[in-house]
Amino acid sequence: MSTFKLTSLACLICASLTAHAKAPLEGEVELGVITTSGNTETTSLKGKVGITHDLENWKNQYQLDALYKKDEVEVNGTKVSQTTAQKVFVSGQGDYKLNAENAALFVYASYEDDKFSGFEYQSTVAVGYSDQLFSNEHSFLNYNIGPGYTFSKLEEGDKEESAVLRLAATYQYKLSDNAKFSQKLSTEAALESGQNTRSKSETAVSANLMGNLSMKAAYTITHNSDVKVGKEKTDTTTSITVVYLF
Template identity: 60%
Template sequence: MSFSKTLLSVALASAAHMSWAIAPATGEVELGLVSTSGNTETNSIKGKLSVTQDLTSWKNSYLIDTLFKEEKIEEDDGTKKTQTSAERYFASAQGDYKLNEEHSALFVYGSYENDRFAGFQHQNSVAAGYADRVFGNETSSLEYNAGPGYFFSELNDGSTEEGGIIRLALDYRLTLSETAKFKQTISTEAALESNDNTKSKAETSVSAKLMGNLSLKASFNVIHNTEVPEDKEETDTTTSLSILYLF
């Protein structure tokens, strides 16, 4: 079975346990637009959709994250040419099978990412393991999941890489006030072989409620790959200001 079919099977297996009629989904939609002019002319669009459904035996989480950036470059003859400088698409699904009435669970996870400006046509991963909450109260919580998995990547030059990984993810949340919240997420997919790529992600964000279901969100994102083509940087960062809609 090909890796793409395996990833699809995992996603479908998780989706099979969903029941929209029994437990409505909750989530958030994020949209950020940035435009600059003058010495540098750029247009950036950042979008994210995250959905969570809490069922009797399963908790399912879905994420779609996109980033698009284009800029105008002045040619030698004085004319300006528009070119794309960043284009990233990411999607993931995770199903947590609850072991008790607390927060212990067995999870299965799958992800797909296309980020050609980082040197990759696509990066796929699947993992399974244990998830739990370290602590939680009215103002803060810390959750984690960890387990073994497998990755498959295709670089821009057509070459492929695959191998075993250990996936670790942390999710920390803190209520700053009645209208402000802090969130920190960190994940790493550590390669078992020293010459394979280890991929890590982190997002630090603060959101403030504007009105109703609308909030303003400021975030700082970091993506780090240990093995990249020679002409690419190992670390990409994004700072953004977005509108957040909660449902």
């Protein structure tokens, strides 16, 4: 990660944490592990940590998302274990609250290292406006919109930079007292012709098991509009995880 991108993300996180260190934190820890043996051997690990730091003037959100998968594959007639997925995503967003109930100005930074995407890394910084479109006893819809800049490095070593428009939305619907449906969408649309547009979607249903523990089933899609030859533009992940809320 370059000094600029590292500094952007570090400053966003450190400044908000140190400003009001005694403010309460809320969040969730998500973990899923799948291992098979016998005729087919696979190991899959998915972890996620999300933290919300709600202060008087700021509402800050941090996320760490990791995926690892190892499969048994056949190479030259011999079965060997190989890593087939390895991805780490980290992001931070600070929302400066305006006079309106849910309106805010945001600063956002992210970094992703996906070993099988064709990119050595992909990073984004953005600023803009966030608000809640509607909210009632069963559902709500939040959104962010604003300009930004992306930095990426291909596996071959070539670096790319592009101005983007970042759009993000979170919808949640209460299915029952113990279950909910959620849909998260984001896109970083390139403003220059021929540059990469990256989009993500997570569709999930979660149900409370007991206390602070829930079970979550999710389907995640990541799409890059411009990838190297031989790489797929769209990656999908289906997961079942246990979530601990705090």
